[in-house]
Amino acid sequence: xxxxxxxxxxxxxxxxxxxxxxxxxxxxxxxxxxxxxxxxxxxxxxxxxxxxxxxxxxxxxxxxxxxxxxxxxxxxxxxxxxxxxxxxxxxxxxxxxxxxxxxxxxxxxxxxxxxxxxxxxxxxxxxxxxxxxxxxxxxxxxxxxxxxxxxxxxxxxxxxxxxxxxxxxxxxxxxxxxxxxxxxxxxxxxxxxxxxxxxxxxxxxxxxxxxxxxxxxxxxxxxxxxxxxxxxxxxxxxxxxxxxxxxxxxxxxxxxxxxxxxxxxxxxxxxxxxxxxxxxxxxxxxxxxxxxxxxxxxxxxxxxxxxxxxxxxxxxxxxxxxxxxxxxxxxxxxxxxxxxxxxxxxxxxxxxxxxxxxxxxxxxxxxxxxxxxxxxxxxxxxxxx
Amino acid sequence: xxxxxxxxxxxxxxxxxxxxxxxxxxxxxxxxxxxxxxxxxxxxxxxxxxxxxxxxxxxxxxxxxxxxxxxxxxxxxxxxxxxxxxxxxxxxxxxxxxxxxxxxxxxxxxxxxxxxxxxxxxxxxxxxxxxxxxxxxxxxxxxxxxxxxxxxxxxxxxxxxxxxxxxxxxxxxxxxxxxxxxxxxxxxxxxxxxxxxxxxxxxxxxxxxxxxxxxxxxxxxxxxxxxxxxxxxxxxxxxxxxxxxxxxxxxxxxxxxxxxxxxxxxxxxxxxxxxxxxxxxxxxxxxxxxxxxxxxxxxxxxxxxxxxxxxxxxxxxxxxxxxx
Numbered sequence: 001x002x003x004x005x006x007x008x009x010x011x012x013x014x015x016x017x018x019x020x021x022x023x024x025x026x027x028x029x030x031x032x033x034x035x036x037x038x039x040x041x042x043x044x045x046x047x048x049x050x051x052x053x054x055x056x057x058x059x060x061x062x063x064x065x066x067x068x069x070x071x072x073x074x075x076x077x078x079x080x081x082x083x084x085x086x087x088x089x090x091x092x093x094x095x096x097x098x099x100x101x102x103x104x105x106x107x108x109x110x111x112x113x114x115x116x117x118x119x120x121x122x123x124x125x126x127x128x129x130x131x132x133x134x135x136x137x138x139x140x141x142x143x144x145x146x147x148x149x150x151x152x153x154x155x156x157x158x159x160x161x162x163x164x165x166x167x168x169x170x171x172x173x174x175x176x177x178x179x180x181x182x183x184x185x186x187x188x189x190x191x192x193x194x195x196x197x198x199x200x201x202x203x204x205x206x207x208x209x210x211x212x213x214x215x216x217x218x219x220x221x222x223x224x225x226x227x228x229x230x231x232x233x234x235x236x237x238x239x240x241x242x243x244x245x246x247x248x249x250x251x252x253x254x255x256x257x258x259x260x261x262x263x264x265x266x267x268x269x270x271x272x273x274x275x276x277x278x279x280x281x282x283x284x285x286x287x288x289x290x291x292x293x294x295x296x297x298x299x300x301x302x303x304x305x306x307x308x309x310x311x312x313x314x315x316x317x318x319x320x321x322x323x324x325x326x327x328x329x330x331x332x333x334x335x336x337x338x339x340x341x342x343x344x345x346x347x348x349x350x351x352x353x354x355x356x357x358x359x360x361x362x363x364x365x366x367x368x369x370x371x372x373x374x375x376x377x378x379x380x381x382x383x384x385x
Numbered sequence: 386x387x388x389x390x391x392x393x394x395x396x397x398x399x400x401x402x403x404x405x406x407x408x409x410x411x412x413x414x415x416x417x418x419x420x421x422x423x424x425x426x427x428x429x430x431x432x433x434x435x436x437x438x439x440x441x442x443x444x445x446x447x448x449x450x451x452x453x454x455x456x457x458x459x460x461x462x463x464x465x466x467x468x469x470x471x472x473x474x475x476x477x478x479x480x481x482x483x484x485x486x487x488x489x490x491x492x493x494x495x496x497x498x499x500x501x502x503x504x505x506x507x508x509x510x511x512x513x514x515x516x517x518x519x520x521x522x523x524x525x526x527x528x529x530x531x532x533x534x535x536x537x538x539x540x541x542x543x544x545x546x547x548x549x550x551x552x553x554x555x556x557x558x559x560x561x562x563x564x565x566x567x568x569x570x571x572x573x574x575x576x577x578x579x580x581x582x583x584x585x586x587x588x589x590x591x592x593x594x595x596x597x598x599x600x601x602x603x604x605x606x607x608x609x610x611x612x613x614x615x616x617x618x619x620x621x622x623x624x625x626x627x628x629x630x631x632x633x634x635x636x637x638x639x640x641x642x643x644x645x646x647x648x649x650x651x652x653x654x655x656x657x658x659x660x661x662x663x664x665x666x667x668x669x670x671x672x673x674x675x676x677x678x679x680x681x682x683x684x685x686x687x688x689x690x691x692x693x694x695x696x697x698x699x700x701x702x703x704x705x706x707x708x709x
Contacts, residue, residue, distance in 0.1 A: 355539045
């Protein structure tokens with residue numbers, strides 16, 4: 001028990017001391033400050049203590065060690081204890097480490113190793129020569145794609161569709177959440193909500209099929225309605241006119257995801273203090289006034305954080321919908337960066353160009369996220385990191 | 386003091402007077418608010434009804450067309466109710482061999498992925514929820530980074546090729562096992578559980594795997610259901626990996642990819658009424674009706690399931706929306 005005279009010396013580091021005695025813990029709590037100042041010395045001495053314990057009293061099991069550690073932490077009342085890496089902690093947490101190792105290997109292989117493939121963009125990559133043997137050409141392919149009118153058009157398409165999607169999906173999701181929140185009857189509300197989630201569960205293949213049916217010239221309901229109320233003189237072929245495509249993509253997105261995206265806003269709305277509504281009523285606000293002046297400001301921070309998260313995804317308008325809805329007539333407005341990568345990389349097997357275009361997209365996305373984040377920071381709003 | 390009184394008196398008089406005058410005004414104002422609320426309610430109801438109609442109509446229309454006789458459907462004018470009822474479309478769809486293989490593969494990949502990916506993500510989430518774990522921060526960051534940094538299609542494609550994942554069923558299962566978003570949701574949920582749960586088990590001598598399996602898994606069932614649903618929806622809907630990696634092998638086809646081939650082959654033809662498949666059959670089956678039937682068959686499983694899981698995915702998304 002000799003070394004138990006100084007259990008507080010190990011305070012501040014997470015190494016285990018096998019002190020189960022309650023009175024020991026009490027003495028420890030009495031002098032937390034004193035102990036904290038001795039941290040540095042404690043860590044040095046710890047090695048000795050650990051060595052002694054290991055040799056003198058091998059009966060202390062890891063479980064008992066854990067217990068000691070935990071009890072001390074309660075005394076600390078630290079939410080996130082600072083843990084120092086020592087041989088002792090590593091040994092004590094070896095099980096957690098063993099579990100983590102395969103995950104790290106997996107993550108390295110599937111998420112980080114492919115990043116090495118970015119080298120291809122700077123090489124005249126030949127699969128038979130490999131990454132190390134291919135000729136290095138510097139920025140040749142970047143110059144090539146930025147001199148390519150098609151690629152510039154592709155960037156424009158991606159950006160425009162991204163912005164249209166962002167604005168429409170935010171507007172509709174927030175609007176829908178606000179309106180739904182005003183429904184007082186429980187069952188109709190539930191029904192509308194359930195219906196609104198439905199399209200999220202349909203794949204893009206099905207959704208684009210439906211969109212095509214609805215917009216078709218022969219039997220599409222949209223054409224029928226538009227002609228009947230006199231907006232168009234005759235049915236329009238929506239998929240032959242370049243003006244419509246971005247909006248078709250935008251509204252397909254709205255149709256599919258509005259209900260789903262509103263979930264998070266509805267959750268945020270439930271967190272608003274009901275007294276705010278009472279106060280607004282006393283001030284003479286009607287239902288619209290309450291929605292506008294209480295609910296909307298109440299979910300402002302949620303809107304901001306989601307906006308931030310989505311800004312980085314502006315270029316990730318994907319390609320599924322564009323790939324499925326596009327056709328030769330409107331190729332110049334329907335192609336996105338992802339389709340460009342697919343076309344050059346997979347179909348033409350020009351890996352270097354495909355990779356260069358992919359890098360461009362990734363880099364712009366990351367830059368956008370950081371820009372948005374620092375903008376939010378300087379505006380004093382909620383931010384991501 | 387006297388000044389104050391002087392000041393107050395006329396004001397109070399004024400207040401008393403205006404209060405009397407305001408009585409009808411107040412009533413009018415309240416009436417105005419009530420009118421405004423009524424208009425608001427009506428507009429709100431109309432807008433939401435419109436939304437329901439816009440959401441449901443295309444699906445119900447597809448359903449109606451799928452149950453309608455093919456040639457008859459070509460005349461157009463089918464809205465919500467089939468005009469000439471027929472089950473031919475479904476019979477044809479269910480006899481398509483590729484579609485059946487695709488259905489088998491889709492069900493398999495969805496089930497395996499939902500269980501395997503969920504299990505592994507949950508295990509890692511458990512490890513990362515242990516507050517005193519020394520590598521908690523770096524490992525979390527390691528995976529959160531993958532949300533933002535993406536190598537892109539080509540390097541990934543070449544990696545899978547060199548790992549012999551192309552042209553195999555494994556390409557549906559192995560990649561994307563740990564999605565950072567799901568990991569964060571699970572970790573957040575597990576971190577919110579009292580750590581005494583884990584500690585008391587540790588006192589009883591349980592190791593982490595046992596604690597995870599015996600204590601955390603049962604508690605986390607609701608959030609597990611959420612994540613399993615997310616994974617399942619993703620796998621059920623995906624077709625891109627099929628097109629890129631397993632295009633040539635018809636044994637590895639998935640339902641969505643088959644549907645895509647069906648839809649694109651059909652849409653490239655004009656719907657002039659060219660009969661699909663068996664032309665000797667007297668009852669014609671048209672591309673439009675086949676497409677409708679295939680759409681319904683493909684979307685049915687998840688559409689039937691999701692209303693029952695609604696509670697779960699709402700919780701999950703709410704947790705996920707919390708700042709990391």
